[in-house]
Amino acid sequence: MRRHLTPRLLFSLLCVFLAFLIPLSLYIGVVKIPLSSLFSSEIIIEMRAPRITMAFLVGSSLAVAGAVVQGVFRNPLAEPYLLGISSGAILGYSLSFFFREELAIPLAFLFSTFPISLIVLASTSKEKTILLGISISFLTSSMASLLMYLSGERLYKIFLWIMGCFHFSTWKQVLFFFPVCSSYFLLVSLFYRELNSLQFGDEYAEQTGVDPTKYRKVFLLSSSFLVSVSVVFSGVIGFVGLVVPHLVRLLTGRGNYKYLIPNSILLGGILTLLADDLSRLVLAPREIPVGIVTSITGSPILIYLLWRESKWHF
Amino acid sequence: MRGNFLLLTILLISLISALALNEEESNNNGTKESLLENKAVQFVKIKDDLNRTIYLRGIPERIVSLAPSNTEMLFALGAGDKVVGVTSYCDYPPEAREKEIVGGFLDLNLEKIVSLNPDLVLAFGDLQLEYVNRLEELGFKVVVFNPKDLNGIYRNILTLGKILGREEKAVEIISEMKGEITKLRKKEIKERKVLVLLSWEPLYVVGKGTFLDNLLEELGIENLAEEKGYYVMSPEELISIDPPVILFLGGRETIESPLREKLTAFREGKVFYLDPDLTTRPGPRIVLGAKEIAKALDP
Numbered sequence: 209m210r211r212h213l214t215p216r217l218l219f220s221l222l223c224v225f226l227a228f229l230i231p232l233s234l235y236i237g238v239v240k241i242p243l244s245s246l247f248s249s250e251i252i253i254e255m256r257a258p259r260i261t262m263a264f265l266v267g268s269s270l271a272v273a274g275a276v277v278q279g280v281f282r283n284p285l286a287e288p289y290l291l292g293i294s295s296g297a298i299l300g301y302s303l304s305f306f307f308r309e310e311l312a313i314p315l316a317f318l319f320s321t322f323p324i325s326l327i328v329l330a331s332t333s334k335e336k337t338i339l340l341g342i343s344i345s346f347l348t349s350s351m352a353s354l355l356m357y358l359s360g361e362r363l364y365k366i367f368l369w370i371m372g373c374f375h376f377s378t379w380k381q382v383l384f385f386f387p388v389c390s391s392y393f394l395l396v397s398l399f400y401r402e403l404n405s406l407q408f409g410d411e412y413a414e415q416t417g418v419d420p421t422k423y424r425k426v427f428l429l430s431s432s433f434l435v436s437v438s439v440v441f442s443g444v445i446g447f448v449g450l451v452v453p454h455l456v457r458l459l460t461g462r463g464n465y466k467y468l469i470p471n472s473i474l475l476g477g478i479l480t481l482l483a484d485d486l487s488r489l490v491l492a493p494r495e496i497p498v499g500i501v502t503s504i505t506g507s508p509i510l511i512y513l514l515w516r517e518s519k520w521h522f
Numbered sequence: 523m524r525g526n527f528l529l530l531t532i533l534l535i536s537l538i539s540a541l542a543l544n545e546e547e548s549n550n551n552g553t554k555e556s557l558l559e560n561k562a563v564q565f566v567k568i569k570d571d572l573n574r575t576i577y578l579r580g581i582p583e584r585i586v587s588l589a590p591s592n593t594e595m596l597f598a599l600g601a602g603d604k605v606v607g608v609t610s611y612c613d614y615p616p617e618a619r620e621k622e623i624v625g626g627f628l629d630l631n632l633e634k635i636v637s638l639n640p641d642l643v644l645a646f647g648d649l650q651l652e653y654v655n656r657l658e659e660l661g662f663k664v665v666v667f668n669p670k671d672l673n674g675i676y677r678n679i680l681t682l683g684k685i686l687g688r689e690e691k692a693v694e695i696i697s698e699m700k701g702e703i704t705k706l707r708k709k710e711i712k713e714r715k716v717l718v719l720l721s722w723e724p725l726y727v728v729g730k731g732t733f734l735d736n737l738l739e740e741l742g743i744e745n746l747a748e749e750k751g752y753y754v755m756s757p758e759e760l761i762s763i764d765p766p767v768i769l770f771l772g773g774r775e776t777i778e779s780p781l782r783e784k785l786t787a788f789r790e791g792k793v794f795y796l797d798p799d800l801t802t803r804p805g806p807r808i809v810l811g812a813k814e815i816a817k818a819l820d821p
Contacts, residue, residue, distance in 0.1 A: 239637035251633050254660055309651060364628055365649055375632060376656050493623065493631040 215460045215467030222474035229478060233260045233485050238493045254379075262377035262385065263484040263498070264477035266438045267448050269389045271476020273431040274449030275456075275468050276396055279407035280427050281334055287450035288435040291327060291337070291428075292345030296320035297439040298370055299348045302355035305362050313440050319348065320436040328428045332421065334410075337428070371497030372443035374484050381441050392434045393473060396427070400465035403427070407463065445480065447503040451510050452476040458513040479506060568681050571668035572648075578663060581687045582642035586624060586635055588653070589646030591805035592667060593618050595679055596644070598695055598806040601686050607638045614799065614807070632656060642685070669804045671736035672703065679806065695806060702809045706816045707742050713792070713819045717746045717765035720802075721772045722781075725755045728771075733804050737812060743819065757781055767792045767819060771801050794818035 213221070234256050235241070241249045273288040280286075289295075300319030304312035323344045331337040356366050396403065402423045405413040410420040435449075456471040457463050483501040490496055565577035586607035587593040593612040596605050602617055607624040622638060625631040627646075630653050635643065643664045645654050654664045665685070667678045676696045683692025716738065718728035728734045729747045738745045746765050747755070761784050768787040773795070782788045796818060801811035 237633050238631050239633045250660070251636055255633055255636065309648065362649065368628065376652055378656070378659065493625055493634050494629055495631065 212461035258379045259374045259377040261382045263374045263481045266442050267480025268473040268477035269434050269438050270449035271452035271472040273435050275453035275472045276427050276431050279403050291324050291341030293320045293435050294444040295345050295349035299352040317440045324432040369443050372445040372499035403465040445499045447506045570665045572666045584640045585642045586640040587644045591803040592644040594805035599688050671733050675804050699809050713767045715744045716767040718769045727755045770795050771798045
């Protein structure tokens with residue numbers, strides 16, 4: 209039995225799958241649009257199209273950021289939200305209810321990027337970065353919990369936001385997010401060799417002429433910035449960033465960033481898009497927060513692959 | 523070095539796009555304003571509860587209501603046939619249930635709303651702001667009601683009457699409501715001190731500054747909750763206040779709690795379960811809610 213796909217084959221398969229998934233995602237929804245007016249309907253053009261674009265882009269961003277963070281920390285449990293990005297954003301978002309509600313998005317962005325930038329710039333080793341990040345994360349998340357507790361009837365709204373949704377995606381968001389995430393993809397693709405070196409440890413990196421501290425800062429700052437923007441637009445979508453890189457590694461059997469990045473872009477985007485489709489479909493006209501769907505659908509896949517990988521026993 | 527440079531580029535690109543977005547927004551507003559000034563004659567001008575001046579062209583024929591109280595106002599004004607979409611909580615009058623459902627209160631389905639092609643969306647409160655913004659971006663007219671007291675309800679009914687070209691009917695409804703409230707106020711009510719609870723666990727109470735607090739005030743009843751807004755009270759505080767009467771608006775819920783024996787209201791059978799649909803919806807039926815409260819306090 210063939211156990212692994214070649215990275216190129218996986219990439220092609222994912223492309224084909226995506227080609228089918230996009231029209232399908234445009235078509236499904238609570239309002240039935242006849243096929244003839246698929247490209248003239250306002251609902252398709254102004255609502256579903258930006259929505260599925262954002263779902264794909266945010267999903268791929270989280271997946272790549274996850275892959276990068278895992279390599280940089282040499283920790284398979286690392287995920288893009290690890291250093292308190294999400295709890296910072298939630299803190300900022302909840303805080304806005306006590307000042308001016310219009311400030312929700314800027315505050316969420318400020319509180320998610322500011323602490324992590326300080327941490328990354330100030331710390332000298334990767335252990336310190338993780339420990340500082342986790343301390344800040346605890347601090348901000350408990351402060352956010354306090355605000356949520358005090359926020360009364362708004363609690364439900366914050367709760368919905370935390371679980372993530374693409375309900376309010378617009379072309380404006382796409383216009384903003386696309387350059388941000390594509391520059392990030394470009395950055396990490398250009399530096400895939402450095403990422404490969406970093407994932408074998410600082411000593412190995414130094415031997416191959418890569419300054420681990422400097423590159424760690426570059427990768428972490430850019431990842432955090434990207435993830436903060438994604439949180440601000442679509443809430444906290446768990447699981448994708450943690451698991452998609454592992455899925456790609458398990459499917460292809462290798463962890464070379466040259467292949468890991470493009471495959472993570474596609475698989476992360478596809479998985480999130482699929483989750484968003486399900487979130488619109490299952491309880492229509494109600495929507496399930498997409499963060500819940502990603503975990504419910506993604507976990508069994510990971511469990512299956514781990515099971516297969518370990519030769520039919522754990 | 524290469525890394526730092528790229529990072530800077532990313533930041534720069536995002537900054538530029540953010541600025542571009544802002545620019546676009548301000549331009550949009552400008553054109554809208556000038557358009558309105560030119561054609562102001564044809565428009566009905568109203569002010570909604572977000573303090574926005576809104577111009578409506580003609581009388582709306584397809585209305586989506588995003589709250590039960592809004593739905594009840596629309597039907598009370600005789601515009602039920604113009605309602606094309608409601609929330610899943612809109613259950614009064616019974617005909618409202620036959621309308622298309624556009625979602626719950628905070629989990630609305632934007633696609634559904636857009637597909638109904640409304641010429642007016644009647645939103646509620648400050649929790650639906652994202653929906654309001656998005657719908658307006660898509661070019662829909664949205665009016666937001668958010669009454670904080672009885673006068674706010676009257677004002678909403680009047681505004682809606684203006685929008686629908688039924689001001690007389692609105693004035694009629696309001697004066698009827700005012701009359702009923704005055705009648706209730708003059709009634710001999712024995713118990714004048716109450717605490718209003720929305721749930722037992724936690725003890726969610728109706729505080730000062732809420733429209734229910736205002737309703738109690740209008741009826742000449744004192745609300746024993748001292749803090750502002752809706753908030754959670756500690757059991758100790760409840761026991762120390764020991765309200766002579768508890769009005770419970772969270773449906774028919776009974777508790778087996780050690781609190782029971784410690785409270786005078788329970789011992790004397792002065793815990794009243796009132797219909798939350800009548801008492802918590804800031805619409806025309808609030809008068810019936812007020813009657814329920816008065817009846818409970820003066821059996």
